[in-house]
Amino acid sequence: xxxxxxxxxxxxxxxxxxxxxxxxxxxxxxxxxxxxxxxxxxxxxxxxxxxxxxxxxxxxxxxxxxxxxxxxxxxxxxxxxxxxxxxxxxxxxxxxxxxxxxxxxxxxxxxxxxxxxxxxxxxxxxxxxxxxxxxxxxxxxxxxxxxxxxxxxxxxxxxxxxxxxxxxxxxxxxxxxxxxxxxxxxxxxxxxxxxxxxxxxxxxxxxxxxxxxxxxxxxxxxxxxxxxxxxxxxxxxxxxxxxxxxxxxxxxxxxxxxxxxxxxxxxxxxxxxxxxxxxxxxxxxxxxxxx
Amino acid sequence: xxxxxxxxxxxxxxxxxxxxxxxxxxxxxxxxxxxxxxxxxxxxxxxxxxxxxxxxxxxxxxxxxxxxxxxxxxxxxxxxxxxxxxxxxxxxxxxxxxxxxxxxxxxxxxxxxxxxxxxxxxxxxxxxxxxxxxxxxxxxxxxxxxxxxxxxxxxxxxxxxxxxxxxxxxxxxxxxxxxxxxxxxxxxxxxxxxxxxxxxxxxxxxxxxxxxxxxxxxxxxxxxxxxxxxxxxxxxxxxxxxxxxxxxxxxxxxxxxxxxxxxxxxxxxxxxxxxxxxxxx
Numbered sequence: 001x002x003x004x005x006x007x008x009x010x011x012x013x014x015x016x017x018x019x020x021x022x023x024x025x026x027x028x029x030x031x032x033x034x035x036x037x038x039x040x041x042x043x044x045x046x047x048x049x050x051x052x053x054x055x056x057x058x059x060x061x062x063x064x065x066x067x068x069x070x071x072x073x074x075x076x077x078x079x080x081x082x083x084x085x086x087x088x089x090x091x092x093x094x095x096x097x098x099x100x101x102x103x104x105x106x107x108x109x110x111x112x113x114x115x116x117x118x119x120x121x122x123x124x125x126x127x128x129x130x131x132x133x134x135x136x137x138x139x140x141x142x143x144x145x146x147x148x149x150x151x152x153x154x155x156x157x158x159x160x161x162x163x164x165x166x167x168x169x170x171x172x173x174x175x176x177x178x179x180x181x182x183x184x185x186x187x188x189x190x191x192x193x194x195x196x197x198x199x200x201x202x203x204x205x206x207x208x209x210x211x212x213x214x215x216x217x218x219x220x221x222x223x224x225x226x227x228x229x230x231x232x233x234x235x236x237x238x239x240x241x242x243x244x245x246x247x248x249x250x251x252x253x254x255x256x257x258x259x260x261x262x263x264x265x266x267x268x269x270x271x272x273x274x275x276x277x278x279x280x281x282x283x284x285x286x287x288x289x290x291x
Numbered sequence: 292x293x294x295x296x297x298x299x300x301x302x303x304x305x306x307x308x309x310x311x312x313x314x315x316x317x318x319x320x321x322x323x324x325x326x327x328x329x330x331x332x333x334x335x336x337x338x339x340x341x342x343x344x345x346x347x348x349x350x351x352x353x354x355x356x357x358x359x360x361x362x363x364x365x366x367x368x369x370x371x372x373x374x375x376x377x378x379x380x381x382x383x384x385x386x387x388x389x390x391x392x393x394x395x396x397x398x399x400x401x402x403x404x405x406x407x408x409x410x411x412x413x414x415x416x417x418x419x420x421x422x423x424x425x426x427x428x429x430x431x432x433x434x435x436x437x438x439x440x441x442x443x444x445x446x447x448x449x450x451x452x453x454x455x456x457x458x459x460x461x462x463x464x465x466x467x468x469x470x471x472x473x474x475x476x477x478x479x480x481x482x483x484x485x486x487x488x489x490x491x492x493x494x495x496x497x498x499x500x501x502x503x504x505x506x507x508x509x510x511x512x513x514x515x516x517x518x519x520x521x522x523x524x525x526x527x528x529x530x531x532x533x534x535x536x537x538x539x540x541x542x543x544x545x546x547x548x549x550x551x552x553x554x555x556x557x558x559x560x561x562x563x564x565x566x567x568x569x570x571x572x
Contacts, residue, residue, distance in 0.1 A: 026478075027385050034381045034393065037374050041446055042399050044421060045411040052414065091320040094313035112561070116325065119553045121507025123527035124546045127534065128328030131335045136539060138331055162324050217401065224404025227509030231531060244406035244510060251410055251514060263407040270402040277402070278395045 046267065053264035056257050064261035072238045073246040073262065080154065080229075080242065081222040084161040088218055092169025093211075097203075099170075100177035111174075117166045125163045126231025129156055152234035157242065160228035165218045172214030172286075173207050180206040209284035213277065220273040224266060329550075336547045339540055347544040356526040357548070359437060363525075364505035367444035368452075372498040375452025376490070382453075383460045397453050400446055408446055409514030416442055416515070435517035440525060443511040448501025455497035459490055492567025496560055503556045507549070 053061060064070055095114055099107060117125065131137045133150040143150060150156045184206070188198040204211075226244040233240040235249065243262050250259035280286050336344065347353065381387075382394050400408065416423040416433035423433050433439045463486070471481045509527040516523040526549055533541035 027381075027387075030377055030381050031385060031387050034378050035389075037378070038393060038396065040422060041442075041449060042396055045408065045415055045446070046396075046399060046403070048411045048415050048421070049407060052411070087320075091316065094316040094320070097313040098317050112557070113321065113325070116557075119503055119507075119557045121509070121527050121546075121549050121553065123507070123509045123530050124332070124549050124553075125328065127530055127542055127546045128332045130534065131331040131539070131543065132328055159324065163328065166320075166324065220402045220404075224406070226404065226406045227507075227527060230509065231534065244404050247404075247406040247410055248510075248514060251413075256414075259410055263410050266404045266407050270399065270404070270407070273402040274395055274398060277398060278391075 049260060049263050049267045052256070052260040055260075060257055061261055061264075064258045067258070069238050069241070070246065070258065070262065073241050073243045074265070076154070076157070076241065077223055077243045080157045080161055081219060083158045084165060084222045085215065085219055087162060088165055089169050089211075089215065091166065092171075092173055092214060092218075095170040096173035096177050096207075100174055101182050114170050115167050117163055122160075122164050122225065122227030123231055126160050126228040129159055129163070129228075129232050133159075151232050152236065152240055154240070156232035157229050157240065160232045161222050161225050164225050164228050165221045168218035168221065169211065169214040172210045172217070176207040176210035177203070209280055210286055213280045213284075213286050216273055216276050216280070220269060223269055332543060332546055332550065335539070335543045339544070343540065344544055347541050348548055350541075352520045352524070353526075353529065353545055353548075355521045356524050356529045356545070359440065359523060360506055360526040361552075363437060363440050364444055364448075364502050364508075367441055367448055367505050368498040368502035370445055371448050371452035371501050372494055375449065375497055376456055376494060378453045379456040379460050383457060398450050400448075400450050405447065405508065405510030406514065409443060409511035412442055412446060412511065413439065413515040434515055435523070437516075437523045439515040439517075440512050440523050443515045444505035444508060447508050447511055448505045451501040451504060452494075452497040455500065456490060456493045459493040463489060492563055495563045496567070499556055499560045499563065503553060503560070506556075507553065 099111065130151055133139050133143060133156060135144060135151070137151075139150075148155075150159070180203075184202050185198050188202045189195075193201070224244055225242075226248070229242055230245060230248075233242065233245060235241055235245050237249065241249065243266055247259050247262045247266075250256075250262065339347075378393075378397070382390065382397075413434045415421050416426075416439060418424065418427045418432060418434070420434070426433060431438070433442055467485050468481055471485045476484070507527065509525075509531075512525055513528050516525070516528075518524050518528050526545055530542045530545050530549075533539075533545065
């Protein structure tokens, strides 16, 4: 730091107080900027969903909520999520257990590989599945012969969702396992606990909040995934249309009411996600980080 | 000699169940759901001959989608790089009413499905929308233009820019700043020479992560954009259009280009973080 100004004499008290008052002014300018920026990008758009959904009145909202295609979309989204999240939980726990408190060559490469789905465009992920299981894909003829449908059907939607949400649990649980260390597990094993007992009674309790945090994020993304699912689902109304696809379809057909009703439901999911996340960060001290 | 030797049967099974069983599940899962799909894309690309790959990859429509996608994502990343720094600064250093609410809502783009984001942004920024209506008299159109793509990408990449800088800023000692101040450095000097350097790796990481996410984004962009070639058509939408025309080769080549660029960005992020660790440990 060869800055000549740093060698100047210490500022006088008068200059200091002047600076302090200028600083306050700067603070409110910046706070106003932040409120303005977030209003334009986040707050107004979020508020708009609730206003648009209720704009046409409750009866019209209930009309969409009870329509057959809407209910089918909800059902499919819930089923796909209910398959994806437990599978990713098992994977995430296994991956974290394999990596935590261990040192082996290629460990950081493996962590990067597990994080890879976050870097790959969901559309490209869907394309990969089409190239594998589509009727002109690798396993296309085999699947055709055996009558199993993956693309344009539930298995494809589930696989696409698994792909894009794969890292969520592992990346939350891994740091928690590292923090917890291995002493207690070793003590349990020495006292004669089986690996399962150790896992259920020692390991799991020590990572439960991080696991829950990962589950919440995984669940939100799984229910809202659009790009990857759009490629593999075929978007067959009432059959392979998930809620996000329902929104797009309704929007294209100028059925604004239906689009915003589905958006309202998913926004409630987002609000619940944010509230749970907030409390987990505050009470369990989990650090938020970018995904 | 209180503990049983590791060669006892119990010790052996202990090892298998504790280490190998999760290990096997991890690799099986990665193979089935990650490696196999990636291999399918790369091998499909390899079955095309190089001349054909080049022709498809440099097709004018494809080139225009790279332009729109990467340039707009970069602009969104840079805008959020600045805004994210200011937001992180305000959240870490100042107390004001509504601070916790703002801090929580930063993560909205992670929690809100992209289809919902695209829908509500396209309504608000349309010419008769709340915000688009203000811009229309100035001849600025957002929805169904490239500007709309930019707005969607800014939305989707915002949390990355804030959440990477925030923890670093939190750990930054105020002492160095106070020392610089008390020695007579101006606010700008303090900012440029004392505060910014240690934050730089985090800022760049946030920009790169936001860029990477914006490049791959489909849901919000497809709804707010007009998806017109040479105007606001992005590469992921082009892939879907090619697939809808059963042009598997076209989709594969554009998909491979996107995949390779994502991997390059990922590598860049890792290098930035490694550098940051080396200098600011």
